[in-house]
Amino acid sequence: MKERFGVVVVGGGIIGASAAYYLAQKGRTVLILDQYDVPNQLSASGDHLRAFRVSHGKDAFYSEMAMRSIPLWLDWNTQANDKLLVQNGFLELAVQTHGFEEQGLQVMKELKVRASKMDKDEVRRNYPMINTRAIKYAVFQPDGGTIWAWRTTGAIAALAQRRGAKLRSQMKVVSLVKEKGAIKGVKDSSGKLWQADAFLFSGGPWTPELLKSYRLPIKVTRQHQLYLRPPANRGRYRPEHFPVFACHAKGFYGFPLHIHGFLKIAEHKKGPPGKPGGAPEPNPAFEKKCRAFLKRFIPELASFTDSEASICHYDNTPDGDFIIDRLPDVSNGYVACGFAGRGFKFAPLIGKTLAELISGGKPELNLHRFRLGRFKGRG
Numbered sequence: 001m002k003e004r005f006g007v008v009v010v011g012g013g014i015i016g017a018s019a020a021y022y023l024a025q026k027g028r029t030v031l032i033l034d035q036y037d038v039p040n041q042l043s044a045s046g047d048h049l050r051a052f053r054v055s056h057g058k059d060a061f062y063s064e065m066a067m068r069s070i071p072l073w074l075d076w077n078t079q080a081n082d083k084l085l086v087q088n089g090f091l092e093l094a095v096q097t098h099g100f101e102e103q104g105l106q107v108m109k110e111l112k113v114r115a116s117k118m119d120k121d122e123v124r125r126n127y128p129m130i131n132t133r134a135i136k137y138a139v140f141q142p143d144g145g146t147i148w149a150w151r152t153t154g155a156i157a158a159l160a161q162r163r164g165a166k167l168r169s170q171m172k173v174v175s176l177v178k179e180k181g182a183i184k185g186v187k188d189s190s191g192k193l194w195q196a197d198a199f200l201f202s203g204g205p206w207t208p209e210l211l212k213s214y215r216l217p218i219k220v221t222r223q224h225q226l227y228l229r230p231p232a233n234r235g236r237y238r239p240e241h242f243p244v245f246a247c248h249a250k251g252f253y254g255f256p257l258h259i260h261g262f263l264k265i266a267e268h269k270k271g272p273p274g275k276p277g278g279a280p281e282p283n284p285a286f287e288k289k290c291r292a293f294l295k296r297f298i299p300e301l302a303s304f305t306d307s308e309a310s311i312c313h314y315d316n317t318p319d320g321d322f323i324i325d326r327l328p329d330v331s332n333g334y335v336a337c338g339f340a341g342r343g344f345k346f347a348p349l350i351g352k353t354l355a356e357l358i359s360g361g362k363p364e365l366n367l368h369r370f371r372l373g374r375f376k377g378r379g
């Protein structure tokens with residue numbers, strides 16, 4: 001007898017895993033297919049940590065999405081019996097007076113989100129490692145903090161399976177088979193056809209290749225990250241004493257100690273174009289940039305000698321908004337991608353929204369900004 005599912009989810013990163021979890025919760029029979037394991041280190045969801053922040057400058061829409069994600073994250077913590085989101089706070093280092101941080105603070109005030117402005121003295125008292133001569137002030141968001149990324153992806157995929165979802169790893173989808181305005185099935189590299197009533201394509205930075213015929217306007221970039229061991233005063237970089245931080249104007253962000261005495265620092269600015277996958281390699285130019293940033297903002301970290309390189313890929317849309325929509329030519333195909341460098345924090349909300357969309361309901365989240373049709377006519 002042929003196996004047939006309610007929904008086949010292609011791509012078991014955090015977006016696919018989250019959608020599968022909420023679909024299974026709705027009683028749908030779900031199959032997740034992933035070309036590698038779930039989680040895997042080549043995917044955007046396979047790194048140790050991701051940052052959770054509420055503020056998105058003047059863009060209140062994303063701040064609201066972050067706030068709506070928090071209760072869902074806390075529910076995930078409970079369901080998984082783990083601290084997948086740790087709210088150890090998010091600190092923004094402002095180098096100008098009327099910039100992103102000020103706008104974010106205003107939006108958070110309007111949304112009644114907890115956030116406080118810290119003057120230099122307060123920053124010095126709380127975080128003596130920060131060079132306050134380099135900043136004008138800081139904004140602290142107590143609701144922000146650290147997401148344990150690959151642990152979350154694994155936990156949510158496992159919870160989806162506990163609710164009846166099936167997972168097949170090492171199963172690369174290579175083509176879509178369409179019939180009468182619908183997707184009949186997806187073929188894996190061995191030629192097997194996987195059939196379902198509906199299909200979700202959540203292949204992260206591989207999605208443009210997976211859905212080649214749709215010519216998604218996504219540019220994939222290689223993002224370098226650096227793990228380094230503080231040369232001194234390690235204790236004060238523990239999560240109890242040191243929050244996740246970002247200096248938006250300089251494009252850098254970082255985390256407290258989290259693995260074998262290492263902390264992570266990375267640049268949010270888009271890196272060079274690249275193909276997803278591939279092993280990390282040392283990048284002396286990036287290391288030099290990190291050192292220069294640290295020398296100015298957290299000087300005692302700048303003389304690190306123990307470090308390790310890592311890479312991940314952003315799937316960037318032209319306008320920075322995500323893609324969450326039904327595919328235009330079929331009645332039962334959906335796509336969720338373009339989450340670039342900020343999608344993880346919204347994963348529970350996006351998964352829940354996808355489950356509503358695929359189940360034929362009207363999602364609570366307004367998906368207008370995420371329509372595929374907005375790219376029509378762009379070359």
Ligand SMILES: Cc1cc2nc3c(=O)[nH]c(=O)nc-3n(C[C@H](O)[C@H](O)[C@H](O)COP(=O)(O)OP(=O)(O)OC[C@H]3O[C@@H](n4cnc5c(N)ncnc54)[C@H](O)[C@@H]3O)c2cc1C
Pocket residue numbers: 010011012013014015016033034035036037040042043044045046049050051052171172173174202203204205206207210223224225266311312313314336337339340341342343344345346
């Ligand atoms: C360097 C970096 C830093 C980031 N920092 C943050 C942050 O601080 N805060 C935040 O909120 N977000 C952050 N993000 C964004 C966040 O990590 C991503 O938006 C999120 O992980 C994307 O999840 P995904 O499921 O869409 O993609 P992925 O995690 O890449 O998953 C896609 C999956 O699809 C599978 N797949 C692809 N093609 C096929 C195929 N043909 N057949 C079968 N399976 C397939 C892949 O194997 C993979 O497992 C960051 C991203 C990067 C790269």
